[in-house]
Amino acid sequence: MRHRLAVALLVASACGTDSGGSQALVDLDADGYARDVHPILEARCATLDCHGVGDRPLRLYAETGLRARDELRDQPIAPEELAADVRAIEAIDPGALPGDSLFIAKPSGGVFHEGGILWVSRGDPQLVCVLAWLSGTSDAEACAVAADQVELPPPP
């Protein structure tokens, strides 16, 4: 039994990511979210068939996904929507360290995620960019690469 527990702990630690910082997920930077993180989440997470659903625990707004109000459809993302996204991320696993939070563990394979594993490698620029933001810093180089990867075509 003790042996099984040790194996389980080893497996769990192998699946985890670097905690990415020592601050819990509170008071996240809204400007950094809008600039660096929101484009990643819009392309990878926030469609109307995933986290762009109003009753999801992690509900995300996006120009191409869920809008906070009908009148916002076809409009650029609104500050109120970006602020609500940040609050939703802060609330998903309050008190967790960035790399340990469900917000990172699920899309990177540490915890089962219905939407699959989005970031296989710990060096994935999208993951590095998001983790830097969660940790209260910024990784301009990773975020620039990520932005190129997730850029959506302009509206018609």
Place this chain on the structure above:
Amino acid sequence: MARGSILALLLLCAGCIGTTPEEELAAAQGDDPNPPEGPTHRPGQRCLACHGEDYDPGGEVFLLAGTVYRRAGDALGLASAEVEITDDDGEIFRISTNRAGNFMVSLGGGRPYEGWLGVASAPVFPLQVTVRAGGAEQTMRNVVHREGACAACHDRAGKSATSNGAVYVEETP
């Protein structure tokens, strides 16, 4: 007093429970006790509500299905529009809509009706989708991550906070 509290609690709980497939089916059918059947029926509705893996009173399970319109506000679907779906493995699937504007994709063969495409294996999400007809073309700006029914995100009733409106090929002038 206790009975009243329990009743209030039950009412509150009932308000939290989502719509069942049966309720969605009944709502979509309206008052029609004998809804039309076949591949041209119910254009614009959420096909997988009745043709999904988990619930298929229609007796036909689709992986993907939807309705294409010439313009966003049209009441009738567009025949012979091409729906091009590119899956995450790069495989391209092309389907032509039937006279109601409907198309559907399912596993296997043996259903040689208009608007249907049989596939040997399910397209791998996420999907990129383009629709075209008469020289006009629209490509979704974002991908489809998991939903097989277009109408789940593209309500024919129009655009809203939860809908990008109907699937169309031409911009409305």
